[in-house]
Amino acid sequence: MNIDRKIFRGAAGCLVVVLILAAGSCSGRRKAAQRGGTLIVGEINDYESLNPMQTTDAHARDVYDLLFLSLLYENEDFLTFKPRLAKSWEFSPDRKRLTFHLRRDVVWSDGQKCTAYDVQATFRAQTDPELVWSGRHLKQHVDSVEVIDDWTVVYHFSHIYPYQLMDVNDGPILPKHFLESREPAQIKMAAIEEIPVNGPFRIEEWVKGQSLTLVPNRYYYEPGKPYLDKVIFKIIPDQTTLITQLRSGEIDCMESIPPREIENLSRNNPELKIFDFPTRAYIYLAWNSLNPLFAEPRVRRALTMGIDRKLIIDNLYYGFAEECTSPFVPLLWAYNPNIQAIPYDPEGARKILAEEGFADADGDGFLERGGRKLEFDLLTNQGNQIRNDIQVMVTAQLEKIGVKVNPVVMEWTVMLERYKTSQYDAVINAWRIGTKADLAPIWGCEARREGGYNRVNYCNQVVDSLNALACQMLDFDEARPLFHRIQEIIYQDQPYTFLYVPHALFALDNRFQGARPDPISMYHNLYEWWVAKSDAGGE
Amino acid sequence: MTIFLLKRAGQSLLLVLIVLTITFFMLHLAPGDPMARYYHPDISPDTVELMREQFGLDKPLIQQYFYWMGSFLRGDFGVSLRYNRPVRALLAQAIPNTLRLTVAALALYIIVGVLLGIMSAARRYSLLDRLSTVGALFVYSIPSFWLALMLILLFSLKLGILPSSHMQSLGVSARGAFPLFMDRLSHLILPAFVLGVASAAGMARYTRGSMLDVLREDYIRTARAKGLSEGQVLLKHALRNAALPVVTIIGLSIPFLLGGAVITEKIFSWPGMGQLTVDSIYARDYPVVLAVNFVVALMVILGNLLADIGYALLDPRIKVGPGGGRSS
Numbered sequence: 008m009n010i011d012r013k014i015f016r017g018a019a020g021c022l023v024v025v026l027i028l029a030a031g032s033c034s035g036r037r038k039a040a041q042r043g044g045t046l047i048v049g050e051i052n053d054y055e056s057l058n059p060m061q062t063t064d065a066h067a068r069d070v071y072d073l074l075f076l077s078l079l080y081e082n083e084d085f086l087t088f089k090p091r092l093a094k095s096w097e098f099s100p101d102r103k104r105l106t107f108h109l110r111r112d113v114v115w116s117d118g119q120k121c122t123a124y125d126v127q128a129t130f131r132a133q134t135d136p137e138l139v140w141s142g143r144h145l146k147q148h149v150d151s152v153e154v155i156d157d158w159t160v161v162y163h164f165s166h167i168y169p170y171q172l173m174d175v176n177d178g179p180i181l182p183k184h185f186l187e188s189r190e191p192a193q194i195k196m197a198a199i200e201e202i203p204v205n206g207p208f209r210i211e212e213w214v215k216g217q218s219l220t221l222v223p224n225r226y227y228y229e230p231g232k233p234y235l236d237k238v239i240f241k242i243i244p245d246q247t248t249l250i251t252q253l254r255s256g257e258i259d260c261m262e263s264i265p266p267r268e269i270e271n272l273s274r275n276n277p278e279l280k281i282f283d284f285p286t287r288a289y290i291y292l293a294w295n296s297l298n299p300l301f302a303e304p305r306v307r308r309a310l311t312m313g314i315d316r317k318l319i320i321d322n323l324y325y326g327f328a329e330e331c332t333s334p335f336v337p338l339l340w341a342y343n344p345n346i347q348a349i350p351y352d353p354e355g356a357r358k359i360l361a362e363e364g365f366a367d368a369d370g371d372g373f374l375e376r377g378g379r380k381l382e383f384d385l386l387t388n389q390g391n392q393i394r395n396d397i398q399v400m401v402t403a404q405l406e407k408i409g410v411k412v413n414p415v416v417m418e419w420t421v422m423l424e425r426y427k428t429s430q431y432d433a434v435i436n437a438w439r440i441g442t443k444a445d446l447a448p449i450w451g452c453e454a455r456r457e458g459g460y461n462r463v464n465y466c467n468q469v470v471d472s473l474n475a476l477a478c479q480m481l482d483f484d485e486a487r488p489l490f491h492r493i494q495e496i497i498y499q500d501q502p503y504t505f506l507y508v509p510h511a512l513f514a515l516d517n518r519f520q521g522a523r524p525d526p527i528s529m530y531h532n533l534y535e536w537w538v539a540k541s542d543a544g545g546e
Numbered sequence: 547m548t549i550f551l552l553k554r555a556g557q558s559l560l561l562v563l564i565v566l567t568i569t570f571f572m573l574h575l576a577p578g579d580p581m582a583r584y585y586h587p588d589i590s591p592d593t594v595e596l597m598r599e600q601f602g603l604d605k606p607l608i609q610q611y612f613y614w615m616g617s618f619l620r621g622d623f624g625v626s627l628r629y630n631r632p633v634r635a636l637l638a639q640a641i642p643n644t645l646r647l648t649v650a651a652l653a654l655y656i657i658v659g660v661l662l663g664i665m666s667a668a669r670r671y672s673l674l675d676r677l678s679t680v681g682a683l684f685v686y687s688i689p690s691f692w693l694a695l696m697l698i699l700l701f702s703l704k705l706g707i708l709p710s711s712h713m714q715s716l717g718v719s720a721r722g723a724f725p726l727f728m729d730r731l732s733h734l735i736l737p738a739f740v741l742g743v744a745s746a747a748g749m750a751r752y753t754r755g756s757m758l759d760v761l762r763e764d765y766i767r768t769a770r771a772k773g774l775s776e777g778q779v780l781l782k783h784a785l786r787n788a789a790l791p792v793v794t795i796i797g798l799s800i801p802f803l804l805g806g807a808v809i810t811e812k813i814f815s816w817p818g819m820g821q822l823t824v825d826s827i828y829a830r831d832y833p834v835v836l837a838v839n840f841v842v843a844l845m846v847i848l849g850n851l852l853a854d855i856g857y858a859l860l861d862p863r864i865k866v867g868p869g870g871g872r873s874s
Contacts, residue, residue: 047716053817061630063584139597144590195630212719215639216817217712239716244815248711251703420578420830423585441588448587458591 040521044538045237049249049258053216053242057199059179060132063141065439069528070240073221074204075179078107078126079172083525085442086340086483088172092121092180092205096172102481105162105171106155114226115182115203123160127152128183130162138191145174169481170443180205207233207534217242223534233534234521253279253514260519262529264512266325272514282513282524287338288439289331290394291503292385292401296464298432300383306363307501311349312356313408314401320507322400323393327512331505333494334446338526340483341444341490346498356408367409374409382411383432388419394435397506401435426462435506444490446474450497465502551851558847562840563615569839570614573832574607580627580830601627614836623840624833628826633837636822641841643713644818647741648807650734652799654742655749660792662746663753667761668780679754682747694740694813701736709733711815737814741807752795756788763787789860797853801845 056062059071079088079096093107113121130152133140148166155161162175182203186194200210207229208221219240223233241258243249250268252258254276264272264281272279294301294310301307320328329337332346365374365381374381385401387394395416402412417425425431438449448454452471454461470493477489498505513529515522521535580603584594598604602613617624623633662682666675685693702710709715709732718729760766761784769779808820819838826834 055629056631058630063586063589136596139593139600141584141589141593141597144593196625196632198631214714214719216643216815216821217714218716220717241716242815243711244812244821248815418578418828420582420828423582424577424579427579427585438587448590456591458594460585460587460591 038520038539040234040535040537041540042231042234042236042537043540044235045239046235046260046519046533046536046538047239047241047258049243049252049261050240051242051244051246051249051263053244054219057210057213058195058197058202059181060138060140060197061195069530070219070221071179071199072206072528073208073530073533074199074206074210074224075181076113076121076205077176077179079176080531081173081176081442081527083338083527084340085173085338088176092126098171102167102171103164105164105175107160107162109158109160110228111158112228113205114228115205116209116224116226117182117203118226119182119184119203120157121180121182121205122157123154124157125180125183126160127154128186129178129180132181132186132191132194133178135191138194140178142177145177149175167481168479169483169486173443208238211237227534229534234537235533238533256516259516260514262511262513264514266323266327266510266512269325269327269512278517279514280517282515282522282529283327283510284524284526285329285337285508286439286511287336287442287526288437289334289336289508290397290435290437290506291331292397292506293426293434293436293463293503294501295429295431295433295462296502297429298383300379300381301433303363304500305359307504308349308499309356309359309363309408310405310410311501311504312352312359313405313410314504314506315351315404316348316504316506317351318404319397319400323396324507324509327510328507329510331508332498333505334440334450334497334503335444335490335494336440336508339440339442339444341477341487343491343494345491346495349498349501353404353408360408365409372406372409373411380411381409382413384413384415385433385435386415386417386422386425386431387435388422389416390419397435427458429462429464444486445478446470446490446493446497447478450474450502463502465497465500467496467500470496554847554851558851561847562843565843566618566836566840567611567615569836570611570832571607573830573835574610578830580832583628583829601625614833618836618840623837626826626831626834628829628831628834633833636834637819637837637841640817640819640822643816644811644820646713646730646734647737647811647816647818648802650738651742651807652796652802654738655746655799656796658743659746659749660753662750664757664780664785666750666754667757668776670758678750679747682750685744686747688744690740690744690807691809691813693744694736694810697736697740698813708736710736711813713816737807737810737816741810749792749795753788753792756791757784760784760788786860790857793856793860794853797849797856800849800852801842 050066052066054062054067054070055064057067057071057074059068059075062068062071076092078091078093080091081088092109092113094110096105096107098105107123107126109121109123109126115121130146130149132138134143134146134149148164148168148171150163150165153161153163162171164171182205185197185202189197200213204210204224205226207224207227209224211220211222213219219242221238221240222236227233243252243258246265249258249261250264253261254272256278269281273281292314294307296302316330320326320330330348332348333343335342337344360374360381363376365376367373368375385398387398389395398414398416402414405412422434426434426436449460450465450467450470451461451474452466452468453459455464455466473489473493477486477493480486480489511526511529513524518538519536520539521532521537523532523535525531580601581594581598584597595604602610605613614624623637625631626633626636629636662678666678669675698710701708713733714726714730715733718726757780766779766784769783774783807818808824810816811818811820819841822834823838825831826838
């Protein structure tokens with residue numbers, strides 16, 4: 008019996024030792040985040056402003072989202088949210104009131120607590136007609152913002168619609184003591200360094216045109232974060248130099264990598280990790296329907312059939328783009344994945360144009376109808392090599408089906424002027440669409456007005472009605488079929504030749520761990536990035 | 547002299563106002579809209595129109611002109627349409643950056659050009675003369691952007707002894723004044739060379755030609771006959787007389803100090819007036835373009851004035867008279 012107990016105790020002891028060793032080896036494989044290190048990000052353009060009340064630049068937003076907290080963080084499905092400044096929220100049963108319960112441990116970088124009064128003051132500034140914040144129309148259905156106590160704030164709505172939470176969340180919260188100590192014009196003109204922050208980072212130094220340095224905000228509510236000591240956005244206004252510095256390790260991170268560089272980088276720089284995901288942008292060729300040549304959908308379809316979109320993607324984007332078949336992008340929940348792309352079919356295009364009355368009467372290789380040649384100016388802006396290349400390819404491809412294209416390149420603001428005033432035939436342009444499924448701003452009949460975004464002068468009452476209906480449906484599953492139908496109609500009508508949806512290509516040195524870029528922002532979790540002490544490197 | 551200066555100031559002010567008026571109307575009448583930057587489906591057209599009203603761009607052009615001229619004459623350059631910050635603040639950032647580069651470049655341009663010119667004139671048709679002429683013209687003929695890229699390739703990438711871009715290294719300001727100074731000096735070498743030395747051939751040719759004309763004069767022969775050293779003949783007697791055309795060129799180069807050097811600034815990522823001006827033109831940032839125009843016009847006038855005063859100092863026969871010009 009004694010021997011049995013001894014054996015049992017010995018076996019149990021061995022088992023314990025084995026378990027301890029196993030646990031130790033598991034934790035050794037899972038690396039813990041380490042504090043320290045400097046990340047250097049290469050940027051091609053400096054930021055015009057980082058003041059959230061002034062700037063509309065998406066790159067600036069990536070930075071100021073690190074300095075200021077919004078109420079919630081939008082997930083990459085564009086439908087759901089995570090807590091941020093607000094730890095919880097709920098709608099009233101009638102959805103006319105939206106209550107946020109704020110974290111109590113958020114402090115501004117000047118030591119003052121962040122409270123519901125800051126949320127209220129931010130709303131007042133955002134809707135101030137003298138300040139004219141660019142996103143003020145998003146708050147048009149909010150009647151008022153009521154402070155219940157320091158940590159509870161209620162938004163009162165005049166109107167129920169699906170995007171109440173999204174609209175309320177747009178724009179970071181700024182400090183009341185900053186907003187109410189200045190006139191509206193002064194708020195907009197304020198330098199970012201004047202504004203107290205409550206996000207994970209603060210600005211240490213901004214040498215205009217040279218670099219922007221962020222360091223951890225010691226008041227940030229998550230203790231121990233950010234892990235990095237410093238993040239430097241280094242301004243290098245030449246793309247070749249940017250790539251060179253990425254290769255040589257002078258910068259650790261770069262976004263918007265030209266697709267032609269990816270293969271080279273992957274082969275010769277194994278220390279770089281390449282992130283690749285679709286964007287919310289699409290590139291298109293707009294047909295001005297006020298031009299009699301482009302008034303008929305069949306003619307526009309024929310022109311689309313004459314353009315080899317896949318060739319454009321392969322040659323110019325090296326496959327890092329997807330063919331676009333919709334005014335929405337695949338990232339959006341309302342996107343219709345079932346639309347078949349109009350095939351590249353030059354013969355089919357010729358046949359349709361012949362049916363529409365076009366023929367080469369004078370034998371010069373180009374089609375005419377009623378004495379008018381099928382000829383037009385194709386505009387695009389200078390300074391964008393890819394669009395210039397698309398112009399060249401489209402010109403050559405349409406010539407094969409008897410269409411004469413005159414490529415015209417002009418300065419961006421001049422081209423936009425022509426586009427906005429509908430003084431053009433066709434133009435190559437791009438949209439970066441919002442996270443809201445609403446086609447009215449670009450496709451609505453109302454949007455044809457002066458200053459509106461419907462510059463092809465497209466008007467389809469069915470589209471308008473379906474869109475208005477879908478935008479009121481609180482249940483996205485019910486709204487989805489309506490949006491799908493709208494996309495089918497628009498694609499059928501071809502007011503644009505939808506070309507492609509480009510990917511975002513982003514490179515990061517492998518030394519840096521914890522990065523989870525998503526379609527919302529490359530740097531949304533920058534406060535969780537870390538680098539091992541042995542790899543810290545730095546400036 | 548005082549009356550001369552006052553008269554010149556009055557004439558100059560009138561000239562500047564005419565230039566600015568023409569620029570104002572040309573800018574506003576050219577195609578393009580400063581509000582183009584807000585043309586995006588995420589921004590409501592009504593909001594864009596409110597912003598247009600905020601900037602006063604919805605008013606009739608003539609009303610905008612008088613409003614702007616009134617502010618300008620009070621010393622208020624207005625607010626940048628692009629940055630929404632006072633134009634003065636933008637110029638206050640860009641001007642020192644440009645001056646660092648262009649003063650260094652101008653100094654190199656004058657020193658190298660004049661020295662080369664004197665040497666070539668003193669040793670006319672010698673091997674030194676021919677080599678320096680050919681070398682200077684060779685560098686002068688090279689496009690500045692190509693020269694800049696070749697210098698970066700050699701000194702920054704191959705040899706690694708000079709930085710390739712920017713005004714200073716990251717984080718150097720925290721290391722102290724002397725390290726900052728030395729770091730900035732190392733960043734200045736390549737762009738200043740491209741801007742200054744590369745153009746020095748022009749100055750060298752003017753100086754050489756002017757010196758040769760003077761060296762033929764009788765008083766130079768007299769000076770040599772008196773037993774003066776060649777150095778004294780060249781520097782004390784010849785150079786002073788040969789300097790008049792050189793002074794003209796230097797005076798005409800003054801506007802360059804703040805006109806900036808766009809290509810060089812772009813290649814070396816130097817955030818100066820050149821970049822600010824070009825970017826503002828593309829963005830139709832009217833207040834900034836007008837302010838830069840004013841600054842450059844002022845520099846042209848100042849440059850001419852300094853040239854006139856320089857003439858009077860160099861040549862006692864020349865007086866700046868009440869007629870406002872030079873007379874001898």
